[in-house]
Amino acid sequence: MKALDLLASGIHDAKNQLFSAESLIAAAEAQHGIDLGEALFAIQSAAGRLNQTLAAYRQLRHEIRIALIPTVIDDLCEEVALDQRHHLAAGNIRLELDCHAPDAWPVDRELLTDMLNNAVQNAARHARSCVRLSCGEDAEGLWLCVEDDGPGFAHIPPSSGTGLLLAASLAEMHKRHGRQGRLELANDSALGGARFTLRLP
């Protein structure tokens, strides 16, 4: 068995167990009318971390491949908001959603979802009160943006962060008609803080 297969199968099992825990918590919520949103969020975050670890490992080994799946981008952002909103609210951070990409686009849906979840969590760590997730379509293609009202990136490009490195390489792997995607990091958000923008052709 290859090291990658071993790792992947371990992660697969762990995620199945997380799912069992998630279903029990959801059932308890429904049965007792209580809010265990933070427990659910912890499970989602753990799964997200496992995905990211596997993706980072694949990238190191140059074995990462993207899988193009027609995906409605507004829907994808809605799901990221669903995963994150509760947790952000618990820390008194508001998550704004401003989506204008109702078309299906050929993207790697799961990787993109993980990257956006990660970006929103990063932004929330530095935000004072607000994080905004927005998306749209223009002549260049598709853009997805996560902004916050915090102090902004200390360095651009930032010196560390597997999440950001992965996001950049994910963007570059989306290619079409001779053009490729890219990650833009800046401190010019209208909210006053950092701006993380994925541009995909």
Added chain:
Amino acid sequence: MNNRFTSKRFLVIDDQPTARDALRTIAQTVGAFSVEFATNYQDALYRIRNNTPDIILCDYMLGDGRSGQQLLEELRRFELLADETVFMMVTGEQSYEQVVSAVELVPDDYIIKPFSPDKLLLRLERILAKKAFFAAYYREKRRQEFERALAILEAKRDSEAARPYRFEILRQRAEIMLAKGDSQAAETAYRAILEAGEFPWARAGVARSLEHQDRLTEARAEIDRVVASTPHYFDAADVKARICMAQGEPEEAQKVLDEVAKKTPRNYLRKRLLAEAATLNGDTATAQAAMADVLANDTMPGAIQPEDKLALARSQVNSGDKISAERTLVGMRESEVQNLTLDGQASFAALMTIAAPERGKAKFAGLRPALISAALDNTARLDVTYAALGLGDHELADHQAHYLMASDEAKKIFGSARKLYALHGREKDFREIQKQVALRRIHHD
């Protein structure tokens, strides 16, 4: 609780008890009242056939060499799953995304564990919206009213409501064009999809369209690309094998199928294809093993056809095991034999004549006038040629050989036909037939 799902019948398919419970709990949390379980592949087939659920949540790994993807493909091919039924694949493997992005037959959606009830709810709502959008189209498609189905897609294509479904519309359009036999339009449609992204299923679609146009070299180049870049897209291997056989390269066809069949040991359509390639390739042992496996283990109701038994007998005859071939043929039910098409009857009589002359000869002689006058398919013609050569009936054998060499599939069956003539020391006569057919073709052109 969501009332919309209260009245829906859910079927959860998973071989792991804890995972099954988790899925049921989640389904109940989104409001499902009726949740049935299937614990394995056969059980799932049985339940879906007998009492089709509204919403299927199926785990990707079903154990015992089966996957949810195989179940989905088999359900669609045997028309057991209406377009209206929701099929959602559930998996802990992010790598399932690689499968979905490649293959032609996809579930309505897939969801990766762990997921919250809210997320499942959101996904199911969207699928129901999609089903509503395509409802009129599904009806016409089911009635095989292809022109009307296409007209519905065309009319909706540029509407605002169609924006989330633009790829689905393009894909359905191309499939319908291929189904109604307009392979040039299908090729154009698949190429238009490739403009938007390098989807393996679309490139395989181009290859299939070219195959139907008999542009085999181009088809081969396209499908080679797909197989090389997406090794987990098993159906592409089938397409490649068919093209290789048509090109007269059964060794390559068998090589591709051998490899994929090892990974999908319980895909019996593929096993049949493997048997066909091995037969053309002269690998009688593989052909025989594959057909024996099909007959013993393809438990899909109605899947085993009399043609499968003839294929097994053919592989037994080819490997010189006449006793087994006779047993296979004698084992066919009386009604089965009587209901055979003329092609089937020709093969049956021919194979029996080869396996047990005293048993088959009379029937074969009775059919002879029909074998001379009727248009038979090439498999039957090869069987008849084999039997006629054995009986020394040169007229009948040469008659079939003429038609075989003049057919569209001449490249495919050339090697087999030549071998039969060589077996009876008539290579020279075969070359003569080949020459005559070629001359006639030149005169026609």
